[in-house]
Structure formats: C-alpha cells, structure tokens
Amino acid sequence: MTEKVKVRIDGEVIAATAGQTILEVARANDKYIPALCYMEGLSAVGACRLCMVEVSGVSRLLPACTTPVQEGLAVTTSSPHLESYRKIALELLFVERNHVCAVCVSSGHCELQALAQDQGVTHVRYPYNYPRLAVDTTHPRYVLDHNRCVLCSRCVRTCAEIEGAHVWDIAGRGIQSRLVSELQRPWGEATTCTSCGKCVQACPTGAMAEKGWGVEEMTKQRAAVSRLTSMREGQ
Amino acid sequence: MEKLKIGTCWLDGCSGCHMSILDMDEEIVGVLEKADIVFGPLVDAQEWPEGVDVAVIEGAVSSQDDLKLAQTARARSKVVVALGDCAVTGNVPSMRNGISRRKLLERVYVEGATEHPGVPTDGVPALLKHAEPLHQAIKVDVHVAGCPPKPSAILMVLTELLEGREPELGSKLRFG
Numbered sequence: 236m237t238e239k240v241k242v243r244i245d246g247e248v249i250a251a252t253a254g255q256t257i258l259e260v261a262r263a264n265d266k267y268i269p270a271l272c273y274m275e276g277l278s279a280v281g282a283c284r285l286c287m288v289e290v291s292g293v294s295r296l297l298p299a300c301t302t303p304v305q306e307g308l309a310v311t312t313s314s315p316h317l318e319s320y321r322k323i324a325l326e327l328l329f330v331e332r333n334h335v336c337a338v339c340v341s342s343g344h345c346e347l348q349a350l351a352q353d354q355g356v357t358h359v360r361y362p363y364n365y366p367r368l369a370v371d372t373t374h375p376r377y378v379l380d381h382n383r384c385v386l387c388s389r390c391v392r393t394c395a396e397i398e399g400a401h402v403w404d405i406a407g408r409g410i411q412s413r414l415v416s417e418l419q420r421p422w423g424e425a426t427t428c429t430s431c432g433k434c435v436q437a438c439p440t441g442a443m444a445e446k447g448w449g450v451e452e453m454t455k456q457r458a459a460v461s462r463l464t465s466m467r468e469g470q
Numbered sequence: 471m472e473k474l475k476i477g478t479c480w481l482d483g484c485s486g487c488h489m490s491i492l493d494m495d496e497e498i499v500g501v502l503e504k505a506d507i508v509f510g511p512l513v514d515a516q517e518w519p520e521g522v523d524v525a526v527i528e529g530a531v532s533s534q535d536d537l538k539l540a541q542t543a544r545a546r547s548k549v550v551v552a553l554g555d556c557a558v559t560g561n562v563p564s565m566r567n568g569i570s571r572r573k574l575l576e577r578v579y580v581e582g583a584t585e586h587p588g589v590p591t592d593g594v595p596a597l598l599k600h601a602e603p604l605h606q607a608i609k610v611d612v613h614v615a616g617c618p619p620k621p622s623a624i625l626m627v628l629t630e631l632l633e634g635r636e637p638e639l640g641s642k643l644r645f646g
Contacts, residue, residue: 329559333564333567333568334559335559335561335562335564335565336555336561336617336645336646337555337561337562337617337646338562338565339646342645342646343646351645352644352645355639355643357558357613357615357639357643358552358558358559358603358605358613358615359559359603360605362606363560363564363567363602363603365564365567365568366568367568367569451646
C-alpha cells in the first residue's frame with residue numbers, strides 16, 4: 236500500500252502520497268508553481284529553475300519538480316525572494332537566444348512569453364547575447380528554430396520516453412549547448428525520426444513548429460502528449 | 471494649473487506604437503485636457519523642448535541619431551516611457567545584431583539593389599553596432615511592452631503618470 240503523508244503548502248495542510256513531487260502535489264491541489272521544463276507525462280529534470288520553492292529547514296531553494304514530498308514537509312511557493320529568482324531565470328533565458336515575439340509562430344500561445352507576463356518581467360535587465368543561430372528547415376513537415384529554443388529538453392524526453400525513437404539530444408556545454416537531431420544530422424535526414432510530431436507539440440515556445448503557419452498561428456496540443464503517458468499507465 | 475507636457479519620438483521602429491497612441495480614439499481628448507504633446511511625429515516642433523514631464527519613446531536605439539535623440543529626451547524629461555517591444559526588447563530591429571554592419575549594408579544596398587548599388591553615406595546617420603533596447607542607452611522609468619502595446623495600456627500608463635502615480639501594468643503586460 237502506498238504511504239500517505241501530510242505536507243504543508245503555503246500553510247495549508249495537504250494529504251499526499253510518498254514519492255510524489257512537490258510540483259505534482261501542488262498541481263493536484265490547485266496551487267500554482269510556475270514551471271517551463273516540466274511537462275506532465277515526462278520525467279522531470281529540473282532544468283529551467285522556475286519551480287524553485289522554499290522548504291522550511293532547508294537553506295537553499297529546491298526545484299519542486301524533482302523534490303519528493305515527505306511527512307511534515309512545509310513548502311512556500313511564493314515570496315519576494317522566489318519571485319526575484321524566477322524573474323532572473325526568465326530574463327537569462329531571454330538574453331541567451333533571440334526571442335522576437337512579433338515574428339514568432341507561437342506568439343500568444345508561448346509558455347515562455349506567458350511566464351514572463353505572469354511573473355511581471357517588464358524588461359530584461361541584462362545585456363542580450365544576440366547569437367547567430369541556425370534554422371533547420373530540412374524536415375518536410377516541421378521546422379526547428381534555435382533562436383527560440385530554451386533547452387528545456389521536453390522534445391528530447393518526449394521522443395525518447397513516449398515515441399521511443401530518441402532522435403533528439405542536447406550537445407555541447409553551457410552557452411554552446413544546442414539541441415541536435417541524430418548526432419548532428421539535419422532533422423530531415425534523421426533516419427530514426429518517425430515524423431510523429433510529438434516533439435513539436437511538446438515544445439513550449441516556437442522553436443519547433445509545423446511548417447506553413449504564420450505569426451501567432453501555431454497552437455500546440457500539449458495535452459495530447461501528456462495523455463499518452465497516462466493512458467499507457469497500468470498496461 | 472499649468473498643463474503638463476508630453477514628448478514622443480520614434481527611433482528604430484515601424485511607427486505602429488504611435489498608431490496605437492492614436493488608436494486611443496476619443497480617449498486621447500481626456501489626455502490632452504491634462505497635457506500638451508509638445509514634440510514628436512504627431513506635432514511640428516523641430517527640437518525636443520526643455521521641461522517635458524513625460525517622454526514616450528518608440529523604437530530600438532539603432533543609429534547615432536537615435537542615441538542622440540534618446541539622450542536629449544532623457545536630459546529634458548522627468549519620466550521616460552519605453553513604448554513597445556522595440557524600445558523594451560530590441561524586437562525586430564535587433565534581428566540584425568548577429569550580422570556585422572558592413573555585411574548588412576552590403577546585403578541590402580549592393581547585393582539587394584537593382585540599380586545604383588552602393589552603401590549610402592550622405593544624409594543618413596551611422597548605424598550603431600547593435601540595435602539595443604532603450605534602457606541599454608538611457609535610464610528608463612516605465613516599460614510598456616507590446617507590438618504594438620494596446621491603446622488601453624498606453625492610456626492607463628499616461629493617465630497614471632499625469633496624475634503623478636507610478637503605473638502598474640499587471641495583466642496589461644504583454645509581449646508581441
């Protein structure tokens with residue numbers, strides 16, 4: 236039998252199951268914690284640092300998506316300290332690549348854009364990096380624009396864990412990190428790609444999109460990707 | 471009470487933010503009851519006057535002229551508003567920033583020219599290395615993102631500033 240635990244989220248006592256993460260418990264109880272690299276149905280990697288929370292008795296901030304709950308855990312999801320860190324994390328995502336909402340297929344449906352607006356990022360305080368980045372248009376149906384990629388790795392995990400093809404990986408380190416298909420082969424030449432398009436649907440920004448859409452037109456079916464995992468559970 | 475003064479200017483942008491100012495429609499009358507627009511594309515003045523209360527600046531800082539005008543506006547105004555995505559983030563003008571100025575000008579004025587190829591030098595301001603957000607060039611007090619910002623957001627910001635309050639964009643904050 237699964238062990239039941241009691242935790243406090245922003246002062247409210249909530250019943251949870253041992254092994255659940257703070258983020259899962261929060262979302263199941265309508266407590267909002269912002270997150271970008273987390274997606275229901277995929278493994279959690281704690282890459283974006285937006286879901287950082289305060290846990291009483293722990294001096295450093297912990298990512299809610301990878302921290303399991305335990306009996307008596309007390310979590311604070313929002314404070315001036317957390318808000319300032321979340322803003323910094325978002326601003327650093329913006330300076331790293333070239334995010335130009337005005338010309339993006341995902342404008343209005345973009346998780347990065349929505350998070351910046353929710354978190355009150357009125358402007359970016361750091362100098363922009365302006366990297367010169369490629370756009371891979373070799374796939375007949377989809378396009379990958381590195382300018383808009385936040386390296387959340389949702390496409391990597393979707394392809395590996397749900398489709399089972401593992402076309403995508405992150406190559407390089409630090410600021411040089413890039414999403415690559417099949418060991419640096421252009422997407423259109425990747426022999427393991429099944430063209431299922433689930434990576435495109437999982438992508439939070441306009442980095443991956445279906446061809447043929449104009450600015451603001453590329454809406455995504457993220458729930459469809461998450462639903463595949465929940466339907467396979469127990470099989 | 472003496473009327474307040476608003477100055478507006480248009481740096482490296484498309485004028486869409488100024489269109490959005492006009493798009494306030496009849497609401498602009500209420501703004502003009504409290505303040506006069508003393509400089510900008512909408513009026514005749516040739517030089518940014520002294521003693522402006524609210525400077526509203528559209529566009530990225532992309533050329534020597536942009537930089538000079540932004541600095542003048544800052545020096546002669548109490549409050550500076552960065553209006554729209556170009557002024558706030560660099561937006562479309564900043565898409566040239568990964569390309570060197572020489573290559574950019576040659577691509578447009580030499581390779582892209584069907585007649586009289588040649589990079590212009592007379593009567594045009596020199597480009598800066600990068601088209602930058604306004605706050606990288608001067609101190610900005612209020613950022614109003616949007617491409618363009620909604621007329622209701624501009625109205626709210628101007629109304630608050632003219633009343634001497636600090637505008638809180640809240641749910642009106644929008645990029646793109």
